[in-house]
Amino acid sequence: MGMMDARTNDSLAALQLLKGLPPDALEDVRAAARIRRVPRNARLFNQGDGPVRAHALIDGYIRISQSGSDGAQVVMRFIRPGDLFGSVALFTDGRYPADADALTDLTEVSWSETDLAQLMDRHHRIATNFIGIIGRRLEEVQNRVRELATQRVEQRIAHTMLRLVRHGGHPTADGITIAFPLRRKDIADICGTTLHSASRTITRWEKAGWLTTRDQRVTVCNLSEIELVAEADQP
Amino acid sequence: MGMMDARTNDSLAALQLLKGLPPDALEDVRAAARIRRVPRNARLFNQGDGPVRAHALIDGYIRISQSGSDGAQVVMRFIRPGDLFGSVALFTDGRYPADADALTDLTEVSWSETDLAQLMDRHHRIATNFIGIIGRRLEEVQNRVRELATQRVEQRIAHTMLRLVRHGGHPTADGITIAFPLRRKDIADICGTTLHSASRTITRWEKAGWLTTRDQRVTVCNLSEIELVAEADQP
DNA sequence: CGAGCGATTTGCGCTGGCGCAAACGCCGCA
DNA sequence: TGCGGCGTTTGCGCCAGCGCAAATCGCTCG
Numbered sequence: 022m023g024m025m026d027a028r029t030n031d032s033l034a035a036l037q038l039l040k041g042l043p044p045d046a047l048e049d050v051r052a053a054a055r056i057r058r059v060p061r062n063a064r065l066f067n068q069g070d071g072p073v074r075a076h077a078l079i080d081g082y083i084r085i086s087q088s089g090s091d092g093a094q095v096v097m098r099f100i101r102p103g104d105l106f107g108s109v110a111l112f113t114d115g116r117y118p119a120d121a122d123a124l125t126d127l128t129e130v131s132w133s134e135t136d137l138a139q140l141m142d143r144h145h146r147i148a149t150n151f152i153g154i155i156g157r158r159l160e161e162v163q164n165r166v167r168e169l170a171t172q173r174v175e176q177r178i179a180h181t182m183l184r185l186v187r188h189g190g191h192p193t194a195d196g197i198t199i200a201f202p203l204r205r206k207d208i209a210d211i212c213g214t215t216l217h218s219a220s221r222t223i224t225r226w227e228k229a230g231w232l233t234t235r236d237q238r239v240t241v242c243n244l245s246e247i248e249l250v251a252e253a254d255q256p
Numbered sequence: 257m258g259m260m261d262a263r264t265n266d267s268l269a270a271l272q273l274l275k276g277l278p279p280d281a282l283e284d285v286r287a288a289a290r291i292r293r294v295p296r297n298a299r300l301f302n303q304g305d306g307p308v309r310a311h312a313l314i315d316g317y318i319r320i321s322q323s324g325s326d327g328a329q330v331v332m333r334f335i336r337p338g339d340l341f342g343s344v345a346l347f348t349d350g351r352y353p354a355d356a357d358a359l360t361d362l363t364e365v366s367w368s369e370t371d372l373a374q375l376m377d378r379h380h381r382i383a384t385n386f387i388g389i390i391g392r393r394l395e396e397v398q399n400r401v402r403e404l405a406t407q408r409v410e411q412r413i414a415h416t417m418l419r420l421v422r423h424g425g426h427p428t429a430d431g432i433t434i435a436f437p438l439r440r441k442d443i444a445d446i447c448g449t450t451l452h453s454a455s456r457t458i459t460r461w462e463k464a465g466w467l468t469t470r471d472q473r474v475t476v477c478n479l480s481e482i483e484l485v486a487e488a489d490q491p
Numbered sequence: 492c493g494a495g496c497g498a499t500t501t502g503c504g505c506t507g508g509c510g511c512a513a514a515c516g517c518c519g520c521a
Numbered sequence: 522t523g524c525g526g527c528g529t530t531t532g533c534g535c536c537a538g539c540g541c542a543a544a545t546c547g548c549t550c551g
Contacts, residue, residue: 087398091489093406097398109391112384118395148383149347155390156347162397163322163332163353169404170448171328174538205499213405218538220499237498254326409508440529453508455529472528 029056033130036077038105038150046144053136058128065121065129066107073115074131075108081127082189082201086210087119096210098161099124099201101189105154111137124201169213177212178222179251182232186241195233195240202237264291268365271312273340273385281379288371293363300356300364301342308350309366310343316362317424317436321445322354331445333396334359334436336424340389346372359436404448412447413457414486417467421476430468430475437472 030047033039039050056079059065065076068087083100085107097119100106110116111134132140141148168177190197209219226232231243241247265282268274274285291314294300300311303322318335320342332354335341345351346369367375376383403412425432444454461467466478476482 087402089402089406091406093402095402095405097401109394112388112391113395118398142380145377148387152383152387152390153347155387155394156344159344159390159394159397160348160353162394162401165401166332166397166404166448167322167324167328167330169401170330170445171324171326204497210405213401215539216499217501217540221501221538224500439527450509451529452510452531456508456531459530 032079035103037103037154038077038147040150041146042144049143050140053132053140054130056128056130059123061123061126063123065123066117068118068120069116071116072134073110073117074133075111075137076106076129076131078102078104078106079128079130082124083127084122084124085119094210096207099189109155174212174214174218175222176251176253178208178219179247181208181211182241182247183251193240196242198238198240203239204237267314270338272338272389273312273382275385276381277379284378285375288367288375289365291363291365294358296358296361298358300358301352303353303355304351306351307369308345308352309368310346310372311341311364311366313337313339313341314363314365317359318362319357319359320354329445331442334424344390409447409449409453410457411486411488413443413454414482416443416446417476417482418486428475431477433473433475438474439472
């Protein structure tokens, strides 16, 4: 096995989907994997495309979003290294339900439907990992439904920022920086509000010194204030 | 095998989770199943309860809802005969993420975590069925996120009514009647609005002759008008 | 250097729909 | 028969946040 293969196996071992697999199984999984490098701002796949493959992200960040028949857009989630994505449709209707855009240069790996089925068959752990992953996703999305249904814009933005910090934040000099570019429009599309309302809120928080944005990178300086807004239970 | 067992097997064969299973596997599944009858308005389980079991509904209807730390309540979905429910947490944190209430007298069947794991192991089809079911649920919930994020109250109510009609409607003399009781509050909690707004909308539709409610049973007479509201893409 | 584009900020007016409050109809129970 | 509880209806006032529009900033490219 060459150096490159060894490094590839390390990358695969870090994937959620392959957690707990023995080394020989990893070898098996690697044999069926297709690895791709994708540049920033490229689109990995479109809503409605088929046939679907099961994807996992080695390195970089991705934005998953849906567009309605009207122009309305909703950001469903952000994919970070190790995450599985674009693979639920393998078990439903065989078409991607959303768009995937590269927020940074990235490396992804994917498997065909038949290969994944065989792998799951041979290595049962992959199937249970899969169930756990989409189970957690389901609970997460249901929480978003609750937020959208019960909370005001500012509170929703607060929750969103907290989730992004926990999810894609790494500590820097002046606070915690979210690892991928985040436009005002993105924030609005996550929270189900307009560009304008999101901008107003974030600008207000910037002036209060709770966070800063430079070149679409958000750095949170004062987490506890934002937590306060998120947890406030007044109308 | 007695008459009762034969009927039980028929009921089990109709469950989504057990679709496509051979008869001997059904026998195996039945052996581990716990069957319960539950009266209308009783609670099957509470948010936060544990340990979790995997449930399926033989007969009747159930409402699944979450309550926030404040009083706010959200109806997540309605369970109809054949559906799997309350089982995702088996693969996540082991606690029910929502409340389940019986909307009618009902019969449910459930399996313990260890039994389900063994059954999945012996009958691989159960695992893939499971993935398909929660995969479809995930796409459905994501659609709700999109609706909540982009549509106005009236349009959301229209979509909700259409979904309920397709999901739990059966044809009657004057239209299509939804098979379980549906309060104004329920409709509001599905759509993320208030009792008042929901009531106003439904009353307006009643006066327009699009639907009728009697004794919390909703009958839709004019589907196409409601579809028009649902599909309208004006702000 | 100037043009053009994408992202953001900000002011202004309007309205959907929320909060409050009151009243009504229906039912089961004492 | 009257009472209390639950679900529902409806009027009224108000405000969060949307739609529109314009201006600013920074960047890239010809």
